[in-house]
Amino acid sequence: MxxxxxxxxxxxxxxxxxxxxxxxxxxxxxxxxxxxxxxxxxxxxxxxxxxxxxxxxxxxxxxxxxxxxxxxxxxxxxxxxxxxxxxxxxxxxxxxxxxxxxxxxxxxxxxxxxxxxxxxxxxxxxxxxxxxxxxxxxxxxxxxxxxxxxxxxxxxxxxxxxxxxxxxxxxxxxxxxxxxxxxxxxxxxxxxxxxxxxxxxxxxxxxxxxxxxxxxxxxxxxxxxxxxxxxxxxxxxxxxxxxxxxxxxxxxxxxxxxxxxxxxxxxxxxxxxxxxxxxxxxxxxxxxxxxxxxxxxxxxxYQPQAGRMEKFTINGKETILILVKNPAGLNQTMATMKYYATSKNLFLALNDNAGDGRDISWIWDADVEMISDKNIAVKKVVCSGLRSGDFAVRAKYAGINPDDIIIKTPLQEGIKAVVNGPGEINYILSTYSALFETRKILTAMERENTETPKQLTAEA
Amino acid sequence: MADFIIAHMYPDLMNLYSDRGNLICLEKRLNWYGYSCEIKLVSPGDNSDYKNIDMLFMGSGSEREQGLVYQELIKKADQLKAAIDDGLPALFIAGAYQLLGNSYIDSDGTNLGGLSFFDFYTRSSKERLTGNILINTVLNEQELSVVGFENHGGRTYFEDSKVKPFGTVISGYGNNGEDKTEGIFYNNLIGTYLHGPLLPKNPSVADFFINAMALRKGIEITTKLNDDIENYAHEQIKDKILPS
Incomplete structure (x- = not known):
């Protein structure tokens, strides 16, 4: 034995x-x-x-x-x-x-x-x-x-x-x-x-x-x-x-x-x-x-781990990555947005793989209406992931102007769209199975960002 | 008073699967068409007068809660059936849908009865029928696809061939996973296992109810809404279920 x-x-x-x-x-x-x-x-x-x-x-x-x-x-x-x-x-x-x-x-x-x-x-x-x-x-x-x-x-x-x-x-x-x-x-x-x-x-x-x-x-x-x-x-x-x-x-x-x-x-x-x-x-x-x-x-x-309010700096903007997986978590995340008085770009990657739960209808139990509150000042909502359409519909019915809703199903495209939005802070939300790839993309973007200015100086 | 009043029946008991998404959808779309809408909460013991109500909505609940609602509704069954016969629009999801049949046989084999509005019965089973579902239906003589998510232990079987299903299953389980039927359709009532929730991603079904409500008031809605986002979500799930 x-x-x-x-x-x-x-x-x-x-x-x-x-x-x-x-x-x-x-x-x-x-x-x-x-x-x-x-x-x-x-x-x-x-x-x-x-x-x-x-x-x-x-x-x-x-x-x-x-x-x-x-x-x-x-x-x-x-x-x-x-x-x-x-x-x-x-x-x-x-x-x-x-x-x-x-x-x-x-x-x-x-x-x-x-x-x-x-x-x-x-x-x-x-x-x-x-x-x-x-x-x-x-x-x-x-x-x-x-x-x-x-x-x-x-x-x-x-x-x-x-x-x-x-x-x-x-x-x-x-x-x-x-x-x-x-x-x-x-x-x-x-x-x-x-x-x-x-x-x-x-x-x-x-x-x-x-x-x-x-x-x-x-x-x-x-x-x-x-x-x-x-x-x-x-x-x-x-x-x-x-x-x-x-x-x-x-x-x-x-x-x-x-x-x-x-x-x-x-x-x-x-x-x-x-x-x-x-x-x-x-x-x-x-x-x-x-x-x-x-x-x-x-x-x-102790610093938060992957997706538990991890912070990145991209294009000089604070970018916060948060894992969401159910209505209570999403509500709490949206509620913390109130603590920042500045305008925001919001991204959500919604997947329906086994690790996320196959049924994404829980987004209708969350009070997404919160993000249409003027005080939270969400400028753009970028919907990504395998069920990007579902969150786009949820955001529309929560009172977000359809012109401010962008659907970009591939994560890379969605993240690119959100960091170029007009808001002063980027909130990056992701369900479980999209978290690691989302994090990888953010890490790479942060690195590119810090390297670019150096090259510019060298050329000058 | 609001232009349209939708009765949300027993929300404290029947609220298992994000059902409020259907109500958010109806209310918003009515607003976008230019009408005000009030969601009236109905609790056990409330007086039921369907005269001032434009539509009924009831979500799903656990077996126990379904039993409580049955005890409440059986007292008012005649009135409710008369309103449905008269064409009152109504949407009943899963557990609420099961109540409309002749009987519900629970996991111990006990017959818990039913309102007997329609000739069907439901038998509970431990193994749940779960997943994305795609069905075809015909609404106002137009054939269309409907997408959603189902999660039910009950298997529903029609006892009379005159009972009409809401749709035909293209992919998924539907009423029982055997005969390709999904839900029931009668006048302006739809009973269905699709939660998901049903209406936001199927704007044609939402508009079926809205038009039915309006027509009963002599109003004809001619405005068209931009449903690009809704249709995108609809097609996204359809592609997932039936990869082309």
């Missing part, structure tokens, strides 16, 4: 090596091959984790939260196995272990930090034994893959029942808070107290408006965003649980600055959803015993 472990690792590492030479992004093949050679490979390698295995799941914020926790763990000087964005299925997680281990499969690590696709949590729990599962939130996402959000929630609930896992839960999300009730597991809760960004009514088409226990409507005193807020059931005792980690004194301009219990956190991030990601991160870091100063230092210097 030991031989098969080594063979599986060797084969996996070889695939990683070859795909690097070929310049592929693919993270599935190594895991797939290793698992074929030795199906128990993930369980075997997970035994090398000396401290804790941590799983992060939920609809939005998985990647950002996991990346920030990894930064903190590294700042502390611990070693960690961490699967990178886009490889959050069991195969991708296996690949991450293969990549980090040595040829004999014996290298030890302090932590494993596993961003896990919701539907893969039950599969993963059959192979690894985590101490903690953190759930960020649940939103209707990729309905076509899962049928309905209730189904996925029950799947995870069944998988954690009868284990000794500790749960770290979003106390402001009624679709998350009920995990304690049916699993009896020990739960830690994070949530926000009142903030100046709250609303007392909601216009969004939201999940979880009915009590999971009795089916009556939930009453909200405040909404932080979407269904996250201060709620209680109109008929039974269901309400937000008491917080263990409470976010307060939140300021979001120009970027996030707030307190978690008595720790002050500053971050280059923007938007309420990122405030939740930071709150979840700090809660988890405290639970595994990391010192306040280390958490503060790691988060203050």
């Amino acid at each position: 030991k031989l098969r472990v080594i063979l599986a690792i060797l084969a996996g590492k070889l695939v990683i090596f070859l795909s690097r030479i070929l310049g592929n992004q693919g993270t599935a093949m190594p895991g797939k091959l290793s698992r074929k050679i030795y199906p128990g490979i993930l369980s075997a390698l997970a035994k090398n984790i000396t401290d804790e295995i941590i799983i992060v799941t939920g609809t939005n914020g998985k990647t950002t939260t996991t990346n920030m926790i990894a930064e903190i763990i590294k700042e502390k000087g611990y070693t960690v196995v961490h699967n990178k964005a886009g490889s959050n299925m069991i195969i991708g997680i296996t690949s991450a272990f293969i990549q980090n281990t040595n040829l004999t499969g014996t290298k030890k690590f302090n932590y494993a930090l596993l961003e896990t696709d919701e539907a893969n949590v039950p599969l993963l729990l059959k192979e690894v034994k985590p101490r903690v599962v953190l759930i960020t939130n649940f939103f209707a996402d990729q309905l076509d893959r899962f049928g309905a959000i209730d189904y996925i929630i029950n799947l995870i609930k069944d998988a954690v029942r009868n284990t000794d896992i500790e749960l770290v839960l979003n106390a402001d999300d009624p679709l998350v808070t009920h995990f304690h009730h049916e699993t009896g597991l020990h739960c830690w809760y994070f949530g926000f107290s009142d903030t100046e960004y709250d609303n007392t009514s909601s216009t969004e088409n939201r999940e979880g408006r009915y009590c999971v226990f009795c089916g009556h409507e939930l009453n909200y005193e405040r909404y932080h965003y979407a269904q996250l807020g201060k709620f209680h059931c109109s008929a039974c005792t269901n309400k937000n649980p008491d917080y263990n980690f409470i976010g307060h004194n939140l300021k979001m301009r120009p970027s996030i600055d707030f307190q978690v219990n008595n720790i002050r956190i500053t971050s280059p991030y923007q938007g309420f959803y990122n405030a939740y990601n930071l709150l979840a991160t700090v809660s988890l870091a405290k639970l595994i015993g990391i010192e306040d100063e280390i958490i503060q230092t790691a988060l203050a210097k």
